Amino acid sequence: MKFKNITYGLLVSTMSFFSCQTTVKKGVVSKENPIIETLKSIKGEGILFGHQDDLAYGMQWSYIDGESDVNRVTGDYPALFGWELGGIEFNHTHNLDSVPFSAIKRLAIWGHDKGGVNTFSWHPYSVIDTVSAWNGDSVVVKHILPGGAYHEAFKKQLDIVANFFTSLKDEKGNAIPFIFRPWHEMDGDWFWWGSKACSSDEFKKLFRFTIEYLRDIKGLSNMAVAYSPDRNFSGEDEYLTWYPGDDVVDILGLDNYHDFKMENGETVVIDKLHTIIHLANVKNKLAALTETGLDNVTDSVWFTQKLGKVLNDSIISRELSYAMVWRNDPKVHFFFPYPGHPAEEDAKAFCAGKNILLLKDYKGLGEK
Numbered sequence: 406m407k408f409k410n411i412t413y414g415l416l417v418s419t420m421s422f423f424s425c426q427t428t429v430k431k432g433v434v435s436k437e438n439p440i441i442e443t444l445k446s447i448k449g450e451g452i453l454f455g456h457q458d459d460l461a462y463g464m465q466w467s468y469i470d471g472e473s474d475v476n477r478v479t480g481d482y483p484a485l486f487g488w489e490l491g492g493i494e495f496n497h498t499h500n501l502d503s504v505p506f507s508a509i510k511r512l513a514i515w516g517h518d519k520g521g522v523n524t525f526s527w528h529p530y531s532v533i534d535t536v537s538a539w540n541g542d543s544v545v546v547k548h549i550l551p552g553g554a555y556h557e558a559f560k561k562q563l564d565i566v567a568n569f570f571t572s573l574k575d576e577k578g579n580a581i582p583f584i585f586r587p588w589h590e591m592d593g594d595w596f597w598w599g600s601k602a603c604s605s606d607e608f609k610k611l612f613r614f615t616i617e618y619l620r621d622i623k624g625l626s627n628m629a630v631a632y633s634p635d636r637n638f639s640g641e642d643e644y645l646t647w648y649p650g651d652d653v654v655d656i657l658g659l660d661n662y663h664d665f666k667m668e669n670g671e672t673v674v675i676d677k678l679h680t681i682i683h684l685a686n687v688k689n690k691l692a693a694l695t696e697t698g699l700d701n702v703t704d705s706v707w708f709t710q711k712l713g714k715v716l717n718d719s720i721i722s723r724e725l726s727y728a729m730v731w732r733n734d735p736k737v738h739f740f741f742p743y744p745g746h747p748a749e750e751d752a753k754a755f756c757a758g759k760n761i762l763l764l765k766d767y768k769g770l771g772e773k
């Protein structure tokens with residue numbers, strides 16, 4: 406968790422002055438987005454560690470302000486807070502995991518205020534038949550694209566998403582920057598925007614429409630965008646099968662749980678991250694392990710021996726911006742240990758690694 410002593414004027418200024426450009430602009434978001442600029446400026450100093458729903462609930466608590474399973478185990482918060490929007494598109498008051506949107510808003514603002522970064526995933530129900538995201542056979546995408554019968558209805562859903570993002574303001578009323586990671590794991594066949602239910606061309610149009618609508622029509626220039634396929638690719642061309650274009654993506658991501666479960670799977674994850682890092686450098690983008698983890702942390706040394714091994718790879722350690730594990734829901738599954746869990750000490754040791762940035766480490770970079 407240590408870092409070199411260098412000056413981060415940009416980080417200081419972006420942490421204390423997260424202002425929002427309200428002008429409608431086309432072009433690469435990263436030129437204007439403080440998160441992207443900051444993450445670029447600290448490249449090589451460490452990898453931000455993230456946890457989904459970290460501040461909302463954990464294995465032995467729920468909705469207690471200031472609580473966090475990562476904090477309970479390590480004494481500090483993650484530097485990156487993940488949140489889920491599924492359900493907002495139907496104006497639900499709670500997301501599909503029963504987290505109130507009012508809490509997400511409050512806690513995301515809190516996380517930002519403390520110097521952390523917020524990233525939002527979205528598992529929307531289909532606007533056509535209200536089936537959940539996990540309907541890989543359901544043909545939805547072509548009907549919600551421009552010209553499709555459900556395009557206007559889809560736009561109304563994006564309006565709701567935009568309203569939520571617009572409501573994320575700091576105490577001075579400035580819009581806070583965030584990462585949006587829509588239409589993830591498209592190379593898998595489990596979502597209605599996945600490989601079985603739409604063509605890559607339809608997918609690219611959907612991704613592009615979503616970002617251009619939110620950014621250029623709704624004016625969300627404080628939004629950075631992550632593209633995150635699952636593990637079903639080998640090499641750059643396959644990784645880019647669904648890539649919508651450099652002007653609508655800031656972060657090249659990877660969701661990968663599965664490879665970690667294979668014998669020596671870490672080397673496969675390392676190879677895939679090398680592919681992504683190389684592409685990100687060519688394109689002047691960031692690279693991230695946007696989702697990972699071991700379901701219920703059944704291996705008590707998974708953090709140091711598996712994830713740690715990947716993140717300690719010399720290239721990854723230098724080039725990856727962040728890595729995020731999934732949520733801790735006592736009713737469903739968890740991906741970070743809690744006090745008393747057999748993996749507690751190992752996760753603590755992993756988080757103490759010199760290239761892993763928790764909240765204080767990340768903030769500390771700005772205070773140097």
Ligand code: BMA
Binds near residue numbers: 489737
């Ligand atoms: C999945 C699981 C589900 C959850 C979904 C969206 O990976 O955690 O229980 O509904 O993410 O958060």
